[in-house]
Amino acid sequence: MKTVSILGSTGSIGCSTIDLLGQAADRYQVDALVGGRNVERLASQAVALRARHAVIAEDGMLDELRDRLAGTGVTAAAGMAAVTEAAARPVDWTMSAITGAVGLAPTLAAIRNGGAVALANKEALVCAGDVMLRAVRDAGATLLPVDSEHNAVFQAMADRQHEEVDSIVLTASGGPFRRSTLEEMEQASPEAALRHPVWSMGAKITIDSASMFNKGLEIIEAARLFGLAEDRIQVLVHPQSVVHGMVQYSDGSVLAQLGAPDMRVPIAHALAWPRRMRTNAPRLDLAQVARLEFEAPDPVRFPALRLAREALRSGGAAPAVLSAANEIAVAAFLERRIGFLDIARLVERVIREIGVQDAETLESVLHWDMEARRVARAHLPTPGSGSRAA
Template identity: 60%
Template sequence: MQGPGGADHDEAAGAPMRLTVLGASGSIGRSTLDLVERYPERFEVQALTANTSAEALADAAVRVGARLAVVADPAAYGALKAALAGSGIEAAAGAEAVVAAAERPADMLVAAIVGAAGLAPTLAAVRAGTTIALANKECLVCGGDLFMQAARSAGTTILPVDSEHNALFQVFEAGNVGQVERLTLTASGGPFRSLSLEEMRHVTPEAALRHPNWSMGARISIDSATMMNKGFEVIEARHLFPVRPDQLDVLVHPQSVVHGMVQYRDGSVLAQLGSPDMRTPISHCLAWPRRMRTPAQRLDLAALGTLTFEAPDPIRFPALRLAREAMATGTAATAALNAADEVLVEAFLNRRIGFLQIAETVEAVLETMARNGELTAPGSVDEVLQVDALAREAARDLAGLTG
């Protein structure tokens, strides 16, 4: 992990933390602001951003006393300005305004924008040296090499918000890297863990959205059902931790209580456990290197009784294989993997393709782009976005979504 330092913020701390939240209206953003509202004396909110939800953004900005609210969609500026009238909170709109918000002086920035749109503003904050609580997977899946090099150059601390990566961070002994044998990310297995391949062929979007343990957005819920999300997490872990790809493992753990494990050369396995509540890993980042109290339900292991684990099935869930193959090819391939998946998940939600066609078509996209020589390592954010656009076009063509 990057950076040895961190702000000392606990209940007795003096100066409040200057905080910016990108993606304030999403699930991670809302959970972050829930914690901020519980401890208003600990935080001074510099800026909040959202994509199009002007009213929700304005309401959140007023509640936490933000200095600036930015909506990415310029068409929503009027609604945001009107909703903030008389509040004294500055309003702005557009992609450049989101980047400017990320560059404002802050102690920590929570990067929770969904999609490739989060890459440029988060990278701007990295280059400014702001500590990043990272919840945007595209920063590492689409631009991991660029992102981590920028963090190293700026001496920026990157703290993982995602529950599995945060779990690994909590039990990864940074001073003992040479003693680490294996990192294991756990997966719930999603709603179709026990279905046959034939049964999975006929599942509906409604069924795929019913995650057994977590409350998440639509895309991540579908990615959990295909296990593509776990493939993305393997890619992210490769950038976040100084280990080889063959040291990264996935175990299906239906109870979602053990979130990550690190095995050491002496045979010891250190694991982080907790109820499936994103406020736990978010709070760990906000208070790091200390802890803060959260309303998350406390574990009762006696009541749970049993924790089970199983290997993921590579036949029914090929997305894990695709992610590993893309990771071996390079950043362009992982960016294409993400872009194609996003297009195909949306198509499935709109009932234009079947569930199994998501992974099947993603694989076809990667094969097509490799044949066309379109997976050259990107050297800039613009080049990442070019790969992203090519993958989206290929996904639409191969899935018959054009015209």
């Protein structure tokens, strides 16, 4: 029986993981579940899966969590220190799905256990790639990508040698503005940007999909995961979201991973790796899909890809600055303080202002993350002013 912990169990990725564990309860023992603020959901998950330990990130919610778990045998804790302690508990497999920079320390703690860590937290490798990869090498840990695109590439590579790979392709749905003009994107509302044509996701990642910042972050993550230079990572817009990733080999062959757009598929692959597990995810019907389209992304309408590639080439703290500034910009857009195209403008301004800085430790990564947020906020218009970002 494999022991598992889930960091971010109450979020969408965490809930999908819980669903899969419920389908194979005889194969997995849940050690720790970590949630953000949803005490009711966390307690329900812990009881249903007979978890040993449950942690809520908010300090003030400990009493409520203890009340809900009274008599169940599940121990309870709260606060970010407790989150990191839970991540450090020795298990065979950890799902790292706490979004944002707050998930970096718990992810690092899980890696240092030396087990398998399923990565659904982009920031781990985007912001602190060098730090995380050093820890992986030192601990003998295994990173298993959960993002559908990286998991697809991981599957298409299998045990093949990296020197046989010419390039990889990450696919993008194109989001709601795939056919929109610059003028239409300039005037786009948050409601329009949140209408994703394929995936059902949280607000932040949905806006990132619309701007293609998610794909920019995935380029950086792919470079870290697969040890590839930036120019060997391609992006293609694929509106059907059926082909999730491809690998082109030196002999001209291209291997692709296909599947229905359901996150339980890559999560199940990571959970059961190196084997596979049966899931109730929908099966792909290519006859129903009928056609698969691919096109190059427009660099003018989607400058996020250029900014991400520049940050990857710059190295150091640049990817962390890009990610943090984008987080502030997306929040400001959702609050109607800036326009949709101002997201990329603000991110670029923050990157230029901070410049290239070293980020050799987790502490330095977090420092530049905070500095990028400070600079980004300084350039935002005041609420209700109606002006664009400074």
